Amino acid sequence: MLTYKEQLNPDRLPTHIAIIMDGNGRWAKERGYERIFGHQNGVTSVREVTEAAAEIGLKFLTLYAFSTENWGRPQEEVGALMELLVDTIEKETPTLNKNNVRLLAIGDIKRLPGNAGEKLLGCIRQTAGNTGLSLVLALSYSARWEITDAIRQISADLCASKITEKDINDDLVSSYLTTKGIPDPDLLIRTSGEQRISNFLLWQIAYTELYFTETHWPDFRKENFYEAIYNFQQRERRFGK
Ligand code: FPP
Secondary structure, three states: OOOHHHHOOHHHOOOEEEEEOOOHHHHHHHOOOOHHHHHHHHHHHHHHHHHHHHHOOOOEEEEEEEEHHHHHOOHHHHHHHHHHHHHHHHHHHHHHHHOOOEEEEEOOHHHOOOOHHHHHHHHHHHOOOOOOOEEEEEEEEOHHHHHHHHHHHHHHHHHOOOOOHHHOOHHHHHHOOOOOOOOOOOEEEEOOOOOOOOOOOOOOOOOOEEEEOOOOHHHOOHHHHHHHHHHHHOOOOOOOO
């Protein structure tokens, strides 16, 4: 039997895939472990999916790693998750460079605790020259925060006469978002059975295809990723036309 990867149509590959990595906590609890064990195992899936994306020449992969709402989780989990995120990014930076992967971040990075933001920006700088896959981490991100922040900046620029009311259109709004310069996702994947968007990329997913799978994030492997792309390729996209 052919694998999903072998069945992919190379002429109809997506440019940008975004993923809501859900189910780490449930995966761990089902095995009798603390939730952080699920996040730790989720790192393996991040590595797998990044490799899979690079293998097929995807240009952008966005991962929802930490939402604005996640700040409300118990302090112990938030601390452990932040440490895991920043340690992983630092540890993986040489591998990202070896594979020509550029790291980007979207979200309210200023809110990251201690020197986590600094470390992250350091890794972003170190990979800035890479021209293959762009790996976009959504950290302290929520779409409503992003849109509110854009409105604040647009208002300020209007008041300062840097722009006029007539300049305000789709493209201008996009250019004030934290995703500036990143094309809208073609496909959004959410793992672990929940069928909702949870404040992720609300503006950018206007015409994105949605794919939901029961697989918990720590179990998500390359073939699961290729299966989602295969499913995407069977769909007809009309962009409202
Ligand atoms: C959702 O599962 C997952 C997260 C909030 C964090 C995702 C983080 C990682 C996979 C860590 C590594 C990431 C990178 C980019 C290095 P959940 O805790 O909401 O699970 P539940 O819905 O079962 O409770």
